[in-house]
Amino acid sequence: MAYLTAFLTGARRTLAARGDLSTQVGMMLLVILALSSVWHAAAVAHGGHVGAYTFGELVWYITFAEACTVPVPARVIEDIGEEIGSGEIAVAMLRPASVVGIRMAIDTGAALARQWCCLLAGGAFAWLLAGPPSAGAATVQAVGVAFLALLLSIALQHALGGIAFWLNDARSTWFLFQKLILIGGGVLIPLNLLPHAVASIFIPLPFAAIAYVPGSFAAGHGSWGLVIGQLCWLIVGFGTAFLVFARGERRLEVLGG
């Protein structure tokens, strides 16, 4: 019950902050516009296709990849690090519920509200730019995969943020995570368009499960193998986040009051 309340609180807070929400959605639309212009130029130069993708498929790929990364800003890692570093987390530890569980429930509620806004606005924009989704009915699967991607991103960010229990400062980790998602996760370029050797390194990694997998489903190039990989990373991500916080909370020492 506590987790459901935390989830709903996160969602309500996000929907109430209309200025922030519209800025985020506006930025996402701008990114879709810029990236779709890039891929349009590439597709025109290559007879309408880039690798296995048509222009329309690339636009839907970008839309879903963005809608899985924009709603969970990588700064979450910095926030967690600051809460741990400043000792603020000690207050949350007084509650009769898991610190990381409540935190993740709030973040999931907030991120899901943002993701739906991004998918609705981004989907309408992508439709305008490139017509209906090329995946057809499979777009519904893409929405489900996008939710799993969101959960994985939250779990991984909490696992990384928890490093602050040992280092006292995990602020820089968010930056590394963001860059890994951009290139290694396939936000900017679908991973199967990379040179084969590079793609075979990135595709099995969790970053690909956050952006490349939902993007592929939206473009009609998804496979159940990718979803199985995503589910495996989800288990590893949540397991690691809970383990890191459980160990970290035991060694936390807060001075002062």
Add this chain to the structure above:
Amino acid sequence: MRSALATLGTAFADGKANRASFVFQIVLMAVNDIAWIVFWGLFFHRVGTANGWTFHDVIVMFSLLTVVAGIGLGLFANCRRIGRMVADSSIDEVLVLPVRPLGQLLCRRVEPTNLGDLVFGVILFLAAADPTPERLLLWTACVLLGVCVMVAFLVWVGSFTFFVGGRGEHADLGFNALLLLASYPLDFFGGPVRVLLFTIVPAAFITGVPVSLMRHFAPGQFALIVAAAAILIALAWSTFHLGLRRYSSGSLWMR
């Protein structure tokens, strides 16, 4: 001018006070820039050329953008915070000083993170953009004009807060739009978006037109950038000062 330079020197010393953090932030921003270069490298490896642009053109584009952002957002860091400063009345601290407020505001804060852009851009140009003396001269002129365009645009959109209120959200959106659209090749955009890049969000004058000039110098295009910079500076200056006349402090710093 002297007071602005002295303030800039103090702001720089302040940013440098924590040396480890200062260097670390510079390195982080350089890593960010490298990630973009990697993306464009992979993109052009896949497509060869697109709309007349090659990977080399993108290198020139990024060397311009990173240095413009390094100077504009690094040395005149407050240019992107004018909206927020008006909203929370923190410009009051400058208004009581016997100096011109806009210049003083712009020089008050140095952002070390963006100085990483400055270092990266200069190295990128010298290492990978065929730096002959003529090209270096033209590149420097384009950088200086680009800084004028960027800083003036950000002051202009930030000054809207004097008239429309809010916490400077529109300025944040303008800032993000300018930086985002300037980091993509101009010729990839067509129709209304291209018109937008030459008018409401003048990103074309920061990277697109300068890259074209670096390929083949055309006096008309150069004059266009100079005119754009002059118009934006006039707009920014007049909007800020008209806004100041309407401004009534929230007296936050007195509380």
